[in-house]
Amino acid sequence: MTTHIAPPVTDAPKPVASVRHPVIRGIADPAALGLGAFGMSTFLLSFANAGIFPGAAVAVLGLGLFYGGVAQIIAGIWEFVQANTFGALAFVSYGAFWLAYWWTITTPGMLAKAGPGGMGTFLILWAVFTAFLVIPCTRISVLLTVLFSAAALTFVLLAIGAYASSSVITRAAGYTGFVVGILGLYGCFASVVNATWHRTVIPLGSRE
Template structure:
């Protein structure tokens, strides 16, 4: 359905890609699937990279500094790099290559710090999207600390479940944005932002 020539919001596609990654990592971290799946997961994440890099660039072009930058670095590191790494680790396991994977922890630590420090910006976002970010704020640092061998693998249950929560809220938000925009009214309530936009009057 066309709504004229104005640029459309690409966010829902990015959120679906994020939900795919969250659901699949939930399945891995909580033992719903076997470790032999990691090469296939890597391929799915590379597909997610294609979606999210497009979304990130479009969001930046629309003037969305927060969402545009988040989707751009998610596409590169959470999707492309992680996807390629999983495929590499699959073959490393087969051929017995020795790899010090703690470097991943240092990389994830930088991503976790960026996500945590940018989170207050989502106080101005719909409540359901803020919930996505809050769930990731728990999952991503846990992943970083596990890769650094600071937390044990029993923490996979924590990271996995919060990734699953992020995926659910991501799909819910995408659902709401698409239907509410298509019908021009609230079909799926997303929750009002905690911090409201304020109109500033400038006196003479």
């Protein structure tokens, strides 16, 4: 009679999104993709808003559609699978923002029809949405708290710049946008490095 021995159970570490939202076995942490898409798209657009490379406003359209938009929504959908409500809401919402931005810019006559008031209101609503996301960020990490605070300020400045048709205020928004972009890319880098090393190598200031 042959005895079948069960394979040994291993406690080898696996990538972890957070203590509260552990990565499901076989599914990678979507935060790396989401933060990369959020950060890179914002960083490129900020070159145009800051008046450094005006052509970046055109160059960002493809990036914003496919990376900031589609890829970020994919990351958000997988955050739903991870039972991470914050990540799902944030990534799907900002992915939709980039799709809406692309559609508004590329649709003939859309900007003219919206006018300063329409675009200003569009941006201020995103500022309000981003501002209330800062509250849950304070329970997640220092990085996200600072990132979303800077993003809310950027939206406020962009809205004021649109309402007032002020290039000076829009340029200020461009520089705060650089902060948002850098923090997003830092979060992407930290997420993928920490997941690869199975431990915290790059700090995020986790509060969970």
